[in-house]
Amino acid sequence: MYAARTALRKSGSALSAAAYAKRTKVTLPDLDWDFGALEPHISGKINELHYTKHHQTYVNGLNSALEQFHELSARVDQDSRVAAQLTALQQNIKFHGGGYRNHCLFWKNLAPASQGGGEPPTGALARQIETQFGSLEKLQALTNGKLAGIQGSGWAFLVKNTDNGGQLELVQTYNQDTVSGPYVPLLAIDAWEHAYYLQYQNRKADYFSAIWNVINWKEAARRFDAA
Numbered sequence: 001m002y003a004a005r006t007a008l009r010k011s012g013s014a015l016s017a018a019a020y021a022k023r024t025k026v027t028l029p030d031l032d033w034d035f036g037a038l039e040p041h042i043s044g045k046i047n048e049l050h051y052t053k054h055h056q057t058y059v060n061g062l063n064s065a066l067e068q069f070h071e072l073s074a075r076v077d078q079d080s081r082v083a084a085q086l087t088a089l090q091q092n093i094k095f096h097g098g099g100y101r102n103h104c105l106f107w108k109n110l111a112p113a114s115q116g117g118g119e120p121p122t123g124a125l126a127r128q129i130e131t132q133f134g135s136l137e138k139l140q141a142l143t144n145g146k147l148a149g150i151q152g153s154g155w156a157f158l159v160k161n162t163d164n165g166g167q168l169e170l171v172q173t174y175n176q177d178t179v180s181g182p183y184v185p186l187l188a189i190d191a192w193e194h195a196y197y198l199q200y201q202n203r204k205a206d207y208f209s210a211i212w213n214v215i216n217w218k219e220a221a222r223r224f225d226a227a
């Protein structure tokens with residue numbers, strides 16, 4: 001078995017890496033609505049480009065980085081430079097992995113009015129918002145403040161902190177940095193220019209205000225209850 005594995009590694013590490021990568025490729029998630037379904041709050045053209053071009057770029061980038069990772073991992077014992085290459089690759093995995101994951105969250109936590117978009121949360125999440133923030137409107141204002149404070153590109157997340165008794169927190173990140181560990185994302189809001197510029201140009205505050213009309217609080221409540 002060892003000999004066979006070694007022979008395979010020596011003769012065809014690229015082949016084995018390709019086979020492994022084939023099993024681990026990510027793809028764009030299905031959307032629950034048509035591109036134009038979030039109008040007038042987010043235009044159909046923005047959604048189309050955001051999904052088919054931008055999110056697809058992160059899908060491709062993550063698959064490529066993982067393929068390189070598996071290929072390099074298969075021969076890390078043969079050359080110490082490979083360890084350095086693996087280390088350098090971490091940034092691509094972080095960027096594209098975050099982009100892939102953040103956008104998956106984003107699409108799912110948006111919905112047209114016909115599917116409940118914009119309807120205030122109910123149940124345990126609604127009570128937690130009331131307890132911590134006083135009202136949904138105050139939470140939205142705080143979130144908009146976080147979004148407006150992003151210098152450049154980033155995200156704002158409403159999370160449940162499972163290390164802190166299930167408290168809600170607002171977390172702002174840059175680039176495609178995502179949340180993990182005790183932070184369970186309930187909402188992920190994209191503050192990159194590609195998410196609004198075609199429709200809102202420099203008026204990004206208008207985009208941040210408008211997006212609450214299509215926030216899928218049912219999905220946020222489901223994530224809150226499941227965490």
Ligand SMILES: [Fe+2]
Pocket residue numbers: 050054103190192194195
């Ligand atoms: Fe985006």
